[in-house]
Amino acid sequence: MKIVSSNKKAYHNYEIIESLEAGIALLGSEVKSVREGRVSLKDSYAEIRNGEVFLLHMNISPYEKANIFNHDPLREKKLLLHRQQIKRLVGKIREKGYTLVPTKVMFNEKGRVKVEISLAKGKRAYEKRRAIKERELDREVRAALKKRLR
Numbered sequence: 001m002k003i004v005s006s007n008k009k010a011y012h013n014y015e016i017i018e019s020l021e022a023g024i025a026l027l028g029s030e031v032k033s034v035r036e037g038r039v040s041l042k043d044s045y046a047e048i049r050n051g052e053v054f055l056l057h058m059n060i061s062p063y064e065k066a067n068i069f070n071h072d073p074l075r076e077k078k079l080l081l082h083r084q085q086i087k088r089l090v091g092k093i094r095e096k097g098y099t100l101v102p103t104k105v106m107f108n109e110k111g112r113v114k115v116e117i118s119l120a121k122g123k124r125a126y127e128k129r130r131a132i133k134e135r136e137l138d139r140e141v142r143a144a145l146k147k148r149l150r
Contacts, residue, residue, distance in 0.1 A: 001106045001114075002107045003104055003105075004035075004037050004105045004106055004107065005037065005039045005104065005105045006041070006103060007041035007042070007044070007101065007102055007103050007104070009043075010041070010101045010102070010103050010118070011103070012123075012131070013128070014099070014101055014120035014123060015121045015122075015127070016103070016120050017121060018118065018119050019103065019117070019118045019119075020081070020085065020089075020116070020117055020118070020119075021114050021115075021116050022053070022114065023079070023081075023112065023114060023115075024055065024077050024079055024080065024113055024114070024115050025077060025079075025080060026060075026077065026113060029062070029063040029066035029070055030063075030071050031113060032063045032065075032066070033060050033061055033062065033063040034105065034113055035107075036063075038060065038061035039058070039059065039060050039061070039105050040059040040061075041102050041103075044056060044057040044058040044059075044102050045100060045101055045102070046079065046100035046117050048089065048093065051083070051086060052079075052086070053079040053089070053100070054077065054078055055076065055077045055078075055079055055102060055117075056076050057074060058074075058077060058102065060073055061073055079115060079117065092119050097122060098121055099119075099121075099122070100117050100118070100119060100120070101120045102117050102118075103117070103118045104116040
């Protein structure tokens with residue numbers, strides 16, 4: 001799988017519980033724009049309405065060569081999931097504090113655009129600070145080990 005874009009901010013702001021791969025209904029100019037890597041997942045989220053999952057605020061920049069047939073960059077995109085998967089997600093989201101956040105946009109082996117959506121719970125400020133501190137300590141330990149092995 002070729003990863004086109006990832007949502008690093010989601011990993012910082014949310015605790016990822018589980019991930020799920022979903023297809024996405026796109027227009028032709030949107031697919032061409034995604035192939036060029038002109039997609040942003042910043043501030044995007046998924047919402048379930050009437051038994052269907054929609055991706056909101058995912059920005060796919062207009063394709064330059066599409067002329068007048070171009071797409072709206074912020075239009076809501078429908079995610080393609082099985083009914084059982086959607087029902088399971090609805091049950092999880094009804095629990096307090098859970099949300100659906102897209103974490104990656106990628107192409108599968110057949111060349112189809114896929115989105116990895118994750119069931120996530122928001123982190124508190126002190127949890128974010130602790131994660132940053134642990135990451136820095138880990139980086140320092142790796143640097144010390146690398147220096148020691150020389």
